[in-house]
Amino acid sequence: MSAHTKNRYLFNAFKMGVLPNVFYFLCFIALTYPAILSFSSHFFADNGDGLQNVWNLWWVNKAVTELGQLPWHTSYLHFPKGTTLLGQTMNPFNGFLGIPLQKFLSLTQTYNFIVIFSFVTGGLTAFWLAYYFTKSYGASLVAGYIFTFCSYHFAHAEGHLQLVALEFIPLFVLCWYHFVQKPGVRIALGSALVLFLVILCDYYYFMFCVMTGMILVGWEAFRRKQWFFWIKPPYLTPMLVFIGGVLGTSGVLLAAFFNVAINDPFVQGHHWAYLFSLDPLALFIPGGHWRFSDWTSPYWLTLPGNPHEQSVHIGISVTVLLIYVWWKRWDINERSISFWFLLFLIFVLLALGPNPQLMGKRLDLPIMPYAAAELVFPVLKLGGTPVRMVLISILAASVLVAFGIKWLARSRLGRYRWIPIFLVVMVFEYLPYNIPQIRIPPPPFINYLNSQPGNEAIYDSSERYLALYHQTLHERPMAFGEVSRLTKSSFDASTELKDVAESYDFARLYREFKLRFLVYDTGRNHIIIDLERFKNDTPFQVRQAMAGYLPLRGQ
Numbered sequence: 001m002s003a004h005t006k007n008r009y010l011f012n013a014f015k016m017g018v019l020p021n022v023f024y025f026l027c028f029i030a031l032t033y034p035a036i037l038s039f040s041s042h043f044f045a046d047n048g049d050g051l052q053n054v055w056n057l058w059w060v061n062k063a064v065t066e067l068g069q070l071p072w073h074t075s076y077l078h079f080p081k082g083t084t085l086l087g088q089t090m091n092p093f094n095g096f097l098g099i100p101l102q103k104f105l106s107l108t109q110t111y112n113f114i115v116i117f118s119f120v121t122g123g124l125t126a127f128w129l130a131y132y133f134t135k136s137y138g139a140s141l142v143a144g145y146i147f148t149f150c151s152y153h154f155a156h157a158e159g160h161l162q163l164v165a166l167e168f169i170p171l172f173v174l175c176w177y178h179f180v181q182k183p184g185v186r187i188a189l190g191s192a193l194v195l196f197l198v199i200l201c202d203y204y205y206f207m208f209c210v211m212t213g214m215i216l217v218g219w220e221a222f223r224r225k226q227w228f229f230w231i232k233p234p235y236l237t238p239m240l241v242f243i244g245g246v247l248g249t250s251g252v253l254l255a256a257f258f259n260v261a262i263n264d265p266f267v268q269g270h271h272w273a274y275l276f277s278l279d280p281l282a283l284f285i286p287g288g289h290w291r292f293s294d295w296t297s298p299y300w301l302t303l304p305g306n307p308h309e310q311s312v313h314i315g316i317s318v319t320v321l322l323i324y325v326w327w328k329r330w331d332i333n334e335r336s337i338s339f340w341f342l343l344f345l346i347f348v349l350l351a352l353g354p355n356p357q358l359m360g361k362r363l364d365l366p367i368m369p370y371a372a373a374e375l376v377f378p379v380l381k382l383g384g385t386p387v388r389m390v391l392i393s394i395l396a397a398s399v400l401v402a403f404g405i406k407w408l409a410r411s412r413l414g415r416y417r418w419i420p421i422f423l424v425v426m427v428f429e430y431l432p433y434n435i436p437q438i439r440i441p442p443p444p445f446i447n448y449l450n451s452q453p454g455n456e457a458i459y460d461s462s463e464r465y466l467a468l469y470h471q472t473l474h475e476r477p478m479a480f481g482e483v484s485r486l487t488k489s490s491f492d493a494s495t496e497l498k499d500v501a502e503s504y505d506f507a508r509l510y511r512e513f514k515l516r517f518l519v520y521d522t523g524r525n526h527i528i529i530d531l532e533r534f535k536n537d538t539p540f541q542v543r544q545a546m547a548g549y550l551p552l553r554g555q
Contacts, residue, residue, distance in 0.1 A: 038439075051468055087260070150312075154433070175194050325401075
C-alpha cells in the first residue's frame with residue numbers, strides 16, 4: 001500500500017469515524033451536563049428497570065467469565081430451580097461489551113460507558129446512513145443528531161438499557177438497502193450479522209428491522225414492477241446466504257425463545273397495547289422528557305401509559321422540514337425519498353396501536369395496521385408497546401431532514417437564514433430533561449454476607465429491583481428475582497416458595513429450598529436471619545421468635 005493510499009484511508013477513517021464520534025460525544029456531554037461529573041459515582045439509570053439492567057451487566061459477566069455458561073438461563077434467581085432469561089430484556093450485546101470493560105472499570109462506570117456508547121454510536125450509524133444517500137457531511141451530522149438525541153432515546157435512558165442500544169438499526173437499514181440495490185454474498189453476510197447484533201440488543205428492534213426490510217423489498221418490487229425479483233439472479237444466491245446467516249444466528253435465539261413460549265408460556269411481563277399506543281399529537285408536542293416539560297404538561301399528563309413511553313416528539317422544526325422535502329421532492333430528484341416517506345408513514349400508523357387515541361381519548365375506528373401486524377407477527381402480542389415503533393419513523397425523518405438541509409444549502413438564503421433557524425429551533429425542541437442518576441450505598445448486611453464462607457442461597461425481602469442490585473454486591477443465589485417475562489413453571493415454583501415463607505416454615509425453606517440466609521427488610525434497616533438455626537423449629541416457634549417484626553412477604 002502506497003503512502004498516499006494509506007493517508008487517504010486514515011483521513012477517511014478520521015472523517016467518517018473519529019470526527020462524528022467526537023461530535024456526538026461532546027453533544028451528549030453538553031445535553032446531559034453535569035451528569036458526566038457523576039460518571040464514577042452514580043448510575044445513569046432509575047431505581048426500577050435501571051437496576052434490572054445493572055444486574056443484567058453483572059450477570060452476563062459472571063455467567064461467561066466465572067460460571068463458564070451462556071447467560072440465557074440462571075440458577076442465581078428463583079433459586080433453587082432457576083429460570084430462563086430468554087424473555088428477559090437482557091441486551092446480551094451490552095453484557096458482552098461489558099465483560100472486558102469490567103476488567104478495569106467498576107460496574108457503575110461500565111453501565112455509564114455503555115449508555116454513552118449507545119448514544120454516540122447511534123448518532124454515528126445514523127450519520128453513515130444519511131451520508132450514503134445525501135453525500136452531505138453537515139446534513140448527515142444533523143441527521144445523526146436528530147436520531148440519537150431524540151426524545152424517545154432520552155426517555156428510555158431512564159432505565160431501558162436494551163432500548164437505549166439502538167445503534168445497530170441504522171446500520172442494518174444501510175446494509176440491507178445496499179444489498180437490495182447491489183446484491184452480493186459479502187453484503188448478505190454483513191446484513192445477517194448486523195441483524196444478529198440487533199437481536200442481541202432487543203427483540204422489538206429485531207422485529208422493526210425485519211419489517212423495515214420487508215417494506216424495502218416491497219417498495220423496490222413496486223418500483224421495478226417485478227414482484228419476485230429477490231428470488232431471481234443475481235439475488236438468488238446472496239438471498240440464500242442471507243437467510244442461512246440469519247437462521248444460523250438470530251434464528252437459533254428465536255427458536256429457543258419460541259420453544260420456551262410454547263412449552264412453558266410466559267405469564268408475566270405483558271403490556272396492554274392501548275396504554276402504550278401513540279397519540280398523534282405526541283409527535284409534535286414535547287413530552288415529559290423535554291427540558292421544559294412543565295410547559296406542555298397539560299397535554300402529556302392526559303396520555304395513558306407513562307411519560308417514558310409517550311415522549312416521542314420529533315418537533316415542529318423537523319415536521320416543517322419534512323413538509324418542505326415533500327414539496328420539493330421532484331426538484332431534489334432522489335428516488336429513495338419516496339421510500340423514506342413510506343417508511344415514516346407506515347411506522348407512524350403501526351405506532352397508533354390497535355385502538356387509536358387523540359388527546360388521551362380512545363377513538364372507535366375500524367381495524368388498524370397494528371392489529372393486522374399482530375396476525376403476521378404474533379410475537380407483537382408479547383410486547384404490547386406499539387408506540388415504540390415510532391423509532392423507525394424518527395430514523396426515516398432524520399434521513400429526510402438531511403435531504404432537506406442539503407437542498408436548502410444550495411442557496412445563500414438557505415445557508416445563512418433558514419438552516420440556522422432550523423438548527424436553533426430543533427436543538428431547543430430536543431433539549432432533554434435531566435438524565436437520571438442514582439447512587440445506592442451498600443447496606444451493612446452485604447459485608448456480613450461477604451464475610452461468610454460458601455455460596456449458600458438467600459431470601460432477600462427487599463424491594464424487587466433493590467434485591468437484584470444487592471445480588472451484584474453479595475453474588476449469592478437468591479429466591480425470587482425480578483425477571484421481565486416469567487414462565488409459568490417459574491411463577492408456580494415461586495408462588496409455592498412464597499407461601500412457605502409467609503407461613504414461617506423456615507425449616508422447609510432451609511431443608512427443601514436450600515436457603516441459608518433470610519435478609520429481612522423492616523423498612524428501616526435489614527436484619528439477617530440464619531435459617532440453619534430454625535431447621536428443627538415449627539412455624540409456631542418461628543412466629544414467636546419473629547414476634548414484633550413486620551409480616552414477611554415474598555416478591
